[in-house]
Amino acid sequence: MSDSAAGEDAPLIEVRDLERIYHQGEVEVRALRGINLKVERGEFTALAGPSGSGKTTLLNMIGCLDDPSSGEVRIEGERVSGMSRTQAAEYRLGHIGFVFQAYNLIPVLTAWENAEFVLLMQGVSREERHAILDPLFERVGLAEYKDRKPHEMSGGQQQRVAVVRALGSRPRIVLADEPTANLDSATSASLLDLMLELNRERGVTFVFSTHDEMVIERARRVIRLDSGRVVADERDEGA
Amino acid sequence: MIVRLALRNLLRNRWRSVLTSGGVALAVAMMIWTVSFLDGWMGAMVRGSTALDSLQVQIERADYVEEPVIYRSFAMTPQGLERLQGEAGVEAVSARVRLFGLLGDEQRSQVAQILGVDPQLEAQATPVEEAVVQGRWLSEQDIVDGPGEVVLGDRLARQLKAEVGDELVVFLEAADGSLGNDVFEVVGVVRTGTTIIDRQAAYVHLERARYLGALEGQVHEVVIGAADLSQAPALAQRLSPVIEEIVNDQEMAVRPWQEVLPSIAEMVELTGSSNAVMYLIIYLVASLGIMNTQRMSALERRREFGVLMAIGVSPRRLFWIVVLETVVLGVMGALLGVLLGAGLSLYHASAGLDLSIFSPQTSFSYMGVSFDERIYTAVELRTIVEPAVVMVVVSLLCGLWPATQSARVAIAPAISGRS
Ligand SMILES: Nc1ncnc2c1ncn2[C@@H]1O[C@H](COP(=O)(O)OP(=O)(O)O)[C@@H](O)[C@H]1O
Ligand SMILES: [Mg+2]
Numbered sequence: 001m002s003d004s005a006a007g008e009d010a011p012l013i014e015v016r017d018l019e020r021i022y023h024q025g026e027v028e029v030r031a032l033r034g035i036n037l038k039v040e041r042g043e044f045t046a047l048a049g050p051s052g053s054g055k056t057t058l059l060n061m062i063g064c065l066d067d068p069s070s071g072e073v074r075i076e077g078e079r080v081s082g083m084s085r086t087q088a089a090e091y092r093l094g095h096i097g098f099v100f101q102a103y104n105l106i107p108v109l110t111a112w113e114n115a116e117f118v119l120l121m122q123g124v125s126r127e128e129r130h131a132i133l134d135p136l137f138e139r140v141g142l143a144e145y146k147d148r149k150p151h152e153m154s155g156g157q158q159q160r161v162a163v164v165r166a167l168g169s170r171p172r173i174v175l176a177d178e179p180t181a182n183l184d185s186a187t188s189a190s191l192l193d194l195m196l197e198l199n200r201e202r203g204v205t206f207v208f209s210t211h212d213e214m215v216i217e218r219a220r221r222v223i224r225l226d227s228g229r230v231v232a233d234e235r236d237e238g239a
Numbered sequence: 240m241i242v243r244l245a246l247r248n249l250l251r252n253r254w255r256s257v258l259t260s261g262g263v264a265l266a267v268a269m270m271i272w273t274v275s276f277l278d279g280w281m282g283a284m285v286r287g288s289t290a291l292d293s294l295q296v297q298i299e300r301a302d303y304v305e306e307p308v309i310y311r312s313f314a315m316t317p318q319g320l321e322r323l324q325g326e327a328g329v330e331a332v333s334a335r336v337r338l339f340g341l342l343g344d345e346q347r348s349q350v351a352q353i354l355g356v357d358p359q360l361e362a363q364a365t366p367v368e369e370a371v372v373q374g375r376w377l378s379e380q381d382i383v384d385g386p387g388e389v390v391l392g393d394r395l396a397r398q399l400k401a402e403v404g405d406e407l408v409v410f411l412e413a414a415d416g417s418l419g420n421d422v423f424e425v426v427g428v429v430r431t432g433t434t435i436i437d438r439q440a441a442y443v444h445l446e447r448a449r450y451l452g453a454l455e456g457q458v459h460e461v462v463i464g465a466a467d468l469s470q471a472p473a474l475a476q477r478l479s480p481v482i483e484e485i486v487n488d489q490e491m492a493v494r495p496w497q498e499v500l501p502s503i504a505e506m507v508e509l510t511g512s513s514n515a516v517m518y519l520i521i522y523l524v525a526s527l528g529i530m531n532t533q534r535m536s537a538l539e540r541r542r543e544f545g546v547l548m549a550i551g552v553s554p555r556r557l558f559w560i561v562v563l564e565t566v567v568l569g570v571m572g573a574l575l576g577v578l579l580g581a582g583l584s585l586y587h588a589s590a591g592l593d594l595s596i597f598s599p600q601t602s603f604s605y606m607g608v609s610f611d612e613r614i615y616t617a618v619e620l621r622t623i624v625e626p627a628v629v630m631v632v633v634s635l636l637c638g639l640w641p642a643t644q645s646a647r648v649a650i651a652p653a654i655s656g657r658s
Pocket of ligand 1: 022023024029031049050051052053055057058652657
């Protein structure tokens with residue numbers, strides 16, 4: 001009871017004193033050096049920074065894909081760092097959608113099956129799956145591509161299927177790690193616009209990383225990282 | 240969906256899947272064929288070695304088993320034989336008097352086993368009539384006056400230089416201690432392939448032998464023909480109380496062929512354990528193949544597994560996805576192997592396998608039994624199902640390790656392509 005009350009008041013994502021040190025043999029790589037930040041519901045936030053600044057590492061921590069060396073991540077007030085692999089998988093299934101830079105989709109499954117997979121694991125009925133996914137495919141302009149395998153689609157189309165899959169599970173948060181890195185600028189722009197529109201329409205919180213200034217321009221909030229530290233946190237006042 | 244995923248993944252790497260399940264199929268087929276070949280061969284050997292002499296179950300007086308002395312006989316009536324014949328599992332019955340005596344003419348003589356038999360029953364219970372190479376088998380009725388009929392084993396005939404139509408004399412010590420003698424005319428010669436019969440046997444009519452040995456109404460043994468070789472011990476056990484009722488004044492021994500011919504039984508058992516060794520070797524090779532394939536494909540798909548787990552597939556579920564894939568591979572291979580192995584075995588079960596390609600002789604002899612050049616495989620459901628089922632289990636086991644490895648993949652580096 002008190003937990004859920006706390007969940008209501010707490011920020012959607014809260015990162016506290018987060019550190020992540022990678023050990024590569026003798027060498028210690030301090031990928032994150034004490035990150036503190038909060039993301040509220042419905043935000044459309046970019047993590048910006050040069051390559052190696054720690055964007056992927058940070059997103060992995062938020063998405064429960066990896067554990068911090070110290071500090072913690074809370075989602076809706078609930079500590080998600082340090083869960084078992086099985087607990088984390090369950091948590092992700094229910095709460096977080098992912099879009100990765102590339103190789104998002106299972107190559108042997110069609111676009112539809114890729115999107116459906118998560119819903120099947122959630123135990124959603126066939127009718128409901130259609131009720132959820134049909135409009136999404138329509139929305140991203142891939143209604144005709146449901147039966148295609150990933151290799152039969154362009155990179156932009158594949159990323160859009162990944163967005164459908166991420167949103168299909170009806171998550172609180174969609175985390176996207178350089179979703180446009182492998183796309184040309186026109187395709188990048190349209191993918192970003194699509195994500196932004198879905199963010200507005202559905203109120204889903206997006207956190208994505210990029211080092212592309214053109215993409216950063218479209219974000220309403222930009223958190224800049226450098227060498228594992230937050231160096232700037234700017235909000236677009238107009239939005 | 241998970242099954243679909245497994246199937247599609249196997250199809251994705253068609254060549255590797257075909258190669259692996261082909262290897263599995265080959266192993267299963269090899270196993271099926273070898274087991275049915277050995278079963279066939281062992282069956283033929285047991286049949287061959289029991290066909291003429293002991294048959295599948297042999298009934299004697301217990302003390303006759305210890306030492307076959309002529310007076311250790313027991314009374315047996317046609318009714319008694321009929322009763323035995325009526326028991327389940329009994330295919331044929333023959334009662335014999337077995338006399339050891341000297342057989343010959345003025346020039347030469349030989350120690351022989353005079354087997355007093357009912358010609359019809361003996362011919363039903365054994366392939367002796369088909370083994371006649373000269374003359375004919377004993378007639379149904381004995382000639383009461385004049386010389387009796389005798390059918391000789393071919394080697395015995397050769398040593399006596401006896402031909403069909405020749406007369407031979409028998410001398411022996413009868414059951415009452417008196418000297419028994421009689422005159423017989425050779426009516427036929429048999430070549431059975433069973434050494435002891437070919438060297439020593441002289442078949443005569445039962446009543447004539449009884450008279451000769453002073454054994455009115457008596458026999459030394461009743462032999463039982465049974466279809467199922469492996470069930471002979473059980474049959475012997477079932478017949479034991481029956482024979483006790485029929486012959487109530489003697490302690491009787493009812494022995495399956497496994498007891499009469501322990502060396503043959505050992506041979507069969509040895510083959511069974513050599514099967515186990517073969518299983519081990521063939522399946523070990525196959526399982527290394529499967530394991531390698533699955534390990535390789537699991538390594539190649541680290542990124543994919545990372546993504547699967549990221550979107551919420553639990554490690555346990557991923558584990559089963561990989562295991563399932565391996566099992567599907569094993570099942571496909573096993574089915575193919577069953578088709579191949581059973582097909583070939585069934586073919587060799589009807590056409591036989593020509594062994595003369597291995598040896599120049601037209602027939603060969605093994606443990607006192609001669610085989611013709613063809614061996615027929617014995618195909619049983621068990622012989623087919625067992626190797627397939629074992630292979631499926633093996634493939635499941637082979638999937639465990641790659642599956643465990645896959646479920647342990649660290650998600651973040653897998654997705655970013657770091658190793
Ligand atoms: N698994 C790892 N092992 C060792 N070093 C790593 C690993 N992942 C990331 N790093 C290092 O951590 C730093 C941050 O990496 P990353 O989070 O991938 O940055 P970005 O996504 O901003 O390019 C880099 O120096 C990178 O080399
Ligand atoms: Mg990165």
